[in-house]
Amino acid sequence: MADDALRITVLGSATPYPRPGNPCSGYLVEGGGARVWVDAGSGSLGELQRHTGLGELDAVWISHLHADHSADLLTAYYGLRHADIRRDAPLPLYGPPGIADRIAGFLTNGPLRSPVExxxxxxxxxxxxxxxxxxLTLRSRSVEHGGLxxxxxxxxDPEGRRIAYSGDCEPCPALTELARDCELFVCEADGDLPGHHSAPQAGRSAAEAGAGRLVVTHVGPGTAPAQAVEEAAGTFGDEVAYAAPGRVFAVTRRSRTPGRTTPSPASSR
Ligand SMILES: [Zn+2]
Structure with a gap:
């Protein structure tokens, strides 16, 4: 893998609770000299440390405040405040409105609010x-996930290479716009549920966006990963990969034309 690739490492993709060897949603995005922890589902902080540490991260980005995407912020707080992690400044955290108070609401044990900031x-x-x-430029769009x-x-990245990530949401124009012509699209496929994508819907969203490659993630307990991949490929019209924990997906080249592209082959740990 080229060192300057834009890449995403799957820390975990389980939903709605972690399994042995598979934490809940968490990813490490690296490129342009930066490291971003994307979603902090239960167990993802441990996996993150196979690749980098809280002291080396440049930012955290949280899609929404369900526990399977944010619970490890609580233990990250203890790491940042009370352990051996040394940083010159607080760790930048991008997240939904109210995120600081939500974290503090859990952490605070006495009369004084825990100093999340x-x-x-x-x-x-x-x-x-x-x-x-x-x-790196991080662009966020509001998407449909049960009204929250x-x-x-x-x-x-500076070369114009793009990775899009759905968070949790049902198909919506904002997602299609955001993922437009991206080289790699990581889309949830929890199932045929309100506020989520089914696997065929993930394939359709990727096709509508003109994404180069599709990775399905957050596959719900009712569907085997291989089945989700097959169903998503049927509507995407091209090969689809599964976000197995530990897999690394890299984009080494920018697509020259919108539509299908040729990101580098995925490699596994
Ligand atoms: Zn979720």
Whole structure:
């Protein structure tokens, strides 16, 4: 894998609770000299440390505040405040409105609110939010997930290579717009449920967006990963991969034309 690739490592993709060897939703996105922890589902902090540490991260980005996407922020707080992690400044944390109070609501044990802001530099997301992390541009769109604040993400590196991530949501125009022509699209396929994508819907969203490659993740307990891959491939019209924990998906080249592209082959740990 080229060192300058834009890449996403699957820390975990289980839902709605972690399994042996598979934490809940968590990913490490690396590129342009930056490292971003994307979603902090239960168990993902442990897996993160196979690749990097809380002291080396440049930012955390959280799609929504369900526990299977955010619970490890609680233990990350203890790491940042009370352990051997040394940082010059609080860790930038991008997340839905109210995220700091939600974390504090769990952590606070006495009359004084736990100082979440001493661990995290919190910036709340809004539809169309953009942030620069190192040389990466993070763009967030508000998406449909049962009416609660929820966001999808597109990461772009200085070469113009893009990875899009659905978070949890049902098919919606904001997601299609965000994932437009991206080289790699990581889309949830929890099942045929309100606020989620089924596997065939994930394939359709990827096809509509003109994504180069589709990875299905967050496959619900009712569907075997191989079945989800097959169903998504049927509507995508091309090969689909599964976000097995530990897999790394890299984009080494920018697509020259919209539509199908040729990102580098995925490699496994
Ligand atoms: Zn979820």
């Amino acid at each position: 001493e661990a995290f530099a919190v910036e709340e997301l809004h539809d169309g939010h953009e942030a620069r992390v190192g040389a 604040p929820a966001f999808a993400l597109r990461v772009e």
